[in-house]
Amino acid sequence: MTEGRRSYTRASEAERREDLILATLDCIAEFGIQGATVRQIANRAGVTGGLIRHYFSGKDQMLQEAYRKVMTGMSEIAIAAADLGNTPRARLQRFIVANVTPPVTDPRTLSLWAAFISHIQTDASFAAIHRDSYLAFLQALEGLLTAFFHAEGRKVSPAECRGFAIALNALVDGLWLEGTLAADMFGERELADVALSAVEALLRLPPGHLSGDVFSDDGAPQAL
Amino acid sequence: MTEGRRSYTRASEAERREDLILATLDCIAEFGIQGATVRQIANRAGVTGGLIRHYFSGKDQMLQEAYRKVMTGMSEIAIAAADLGNTPRARLQRFIVANVTPPVTDPRTLSLWAAFISHIQTDASFAAIHRDSYLAFLQALEGLLTAFFHAEGRKVSPAECRGFAIALNALVDGLWLEGTLAADMFGERELADVALSAVEALLRLPPGHLSGDVFSDDGAPQAL
DNA sequence: ACCCTTATTATACGCTTGGATAATAGGCGA
DNA sequence: TCGCCTATTATCCAAGCGTATAATAAGGGT
Numbered sequence: 001m002t003e004g005r006r007s008y009t010r011a012s013e014a015e016r017r018e019d020l021i022l023a024t025l026d027c028i029a030e031f032g033i034q035g036a037t038v039r040q041i042a043n044r045a046g047v048t049g050g051l052i053r054h055y056f057s058g059k060d061q062m063l064q065e066a067y068r069k070v071m072t073g074m075s076e077i078a079i080a081a082a083d084l085g086n087t088p089r090a091r092l093q094r095f096i097v098a099n100v101t102p103p104v105t106d107p108r109t110l111s112l113w114a115a116f117i118s119h120i121q122t123d124a125s126f127a128a129i130h131r132d133s134y135l136a137f138l139q140a141l142e143g144l145l146t147a148f149f150h151a152e153g154r155k156v157s158p159a160e161c162r163g164f165a166i167a168l169n170a171l172v173d174g175l176w177l178e179g180t181l182a183a184d185m186f187g188e189r190e191l192a193d194v195a196l197s198a199v200e201a202l203l204r205l206p207p208g209h210l211s212g213d214v215f216s217d218d219g220a221p222q223a224l
Numbered sequence: 225m226t227e228g229r230r231s232y233t234r235a236s237e238a239e240r241r242e243d244l245i246l247a248t249l250d251c252i253a254e255f256g257i258q259g260a261t262v263r264q265i266a267n268r269a270g271v272t273g274g275l276i277r278h279y280f281s282g283k284d285q286m287l288q289e290a291y292r293k294v295m296t297g298m299s300e301i302a303i304a305a306a307d308l309g310n311t312p313r314a315r316l317q318r319f320i321v322a323n324v325t326p327p328v329t330d331p332r333t334l335s336l337w338a339a340f341i342s343h344i345q346t347d348a349s350f351a352a353i354h355r356d357s358y359l360a361f362l363q364a365l366e367g368l369l370t371a372f373f374h375a376e377g378r379k380v381s382p383a384e385c386r387g388f389a390i391a392l393n394a395l396v397d398g399l400w401l402e403g404t405l406a407a408d409m410f411g412e413r414e415l416a417d418v419a420l421s422a423v424e425a426l427l428r429l430p431p432g433h434l435s436g437d438v439f440s441d442d443g444a445p446q447a448l
Numbered sequence: 449a450c451c452c453t454t455a456t457t458a459t460a461c462g463c464t465t466g467g468a469t470a471a472t473a474g475g476c477g478a
Numbered sequence: 479t480c481g482c483c484t485a486t487t488a489t490c491c492a493a494g495c496g497t498a499t500a501a502t503a504a505g506g507g508t
Contacts, residue, residue, distance in 0.1 A: 010455055010504060032346040033257070038496060048457050059496065107345050114342035120405070121335040122256040134406060167422040170398025171391070177401075178394050181344070182358060198391040202425045234474055234485055262466055272487050283466065
């Protein structure tokens, strides 16, 4: 009646670490940070709990790498979207829209983000990760902005540009929050429209300058 | 050598519940939601753990009431600040500033907020509390906006007003986040200035219309 | 084809958790 | 002043936590 020990296949270090981190995110999103226990995570990853200590120094370190993954994932999506634009204006536009559109705007992502945010006042490691990703985002936005202003032939001082980046970042973050937490209150494209209108207002652009003919100047298929 | 059981004084139900909720918030802010255990909370409140079950159906219910307290606390501060203004313009201005200024902008408050936010996708009770406070905030903002537009003699459709409220809410939330998470990056009044400039841009007001002469039209002492 | 390394499992440990129960003392009404 | 009610403490419990350790099987190097 003895079952023996279960069979398994070995995996590369990179694969296993990836699997474990993904399983960690699954568990946090599904059961909350409380429910993301070592056993749950291992079970989700299809391994047993002890393996975690073989790849990470402890649960905490695994959580930190999971946090890093969430943040880089979000910014990579937005930056990739921006890169699809052919003009500085289109890149800025796409960057904004990507940040208030799935898959960035997604309840699961928000759960993960909030769970980690709540740790950064308590744990310095999480604070450092936040700081990194925040500065990276701000810098990406500032780069898009300066290129945009330059293309428009508009003279903007670096200080002014920083102020714009801060306000835009806040707006995007806030819309991302609102759109995810109260997704049922907003239509499919409503949030993106609000975002673009708000950004052009913030930059004191004429109405329609960013939001009017969405995606039309770079050959991408027009959204319906 | 028997110490006997410790002495205690009875308190009214309202007092004890208040104490326990405040202790809950203290523990979450200080140790994170993980560290907010029944025993820690009771200890902070100066009682023993069992008492919690005498006043609440369980730890979860206590957490929910704590969440409610945080949210009503924040909105009450902002609304009270707005009420100090003598004109619709001053009220809107004060409301905005209050939301990006201590004590609303405060690491402790942010920790609490994030800890609870991370629960609302998992637990419907928390989702309901969030929904309530979000709608209340949006409604307060919309009220301030309509009064402001009316006083300015500017015709704005309800739909437009809603759009403004959504964008302003996002901006305020985002600045609140930014200002709290990266407080060291912003000067004392910088965040409030950015907020007012951004709001007047969002509303397509002439520059300085909101931010120029802060607080000057209602007799309050001028900020330095 | 067989070792030898090590990735993986299995199990045990000490501790903490939220909750249930029983004992007790504070303080108000009579 | 006394007695009763109940707010509060003390203790216990089963379950779950993260981690440490030992056994084992996988699979590449020779």
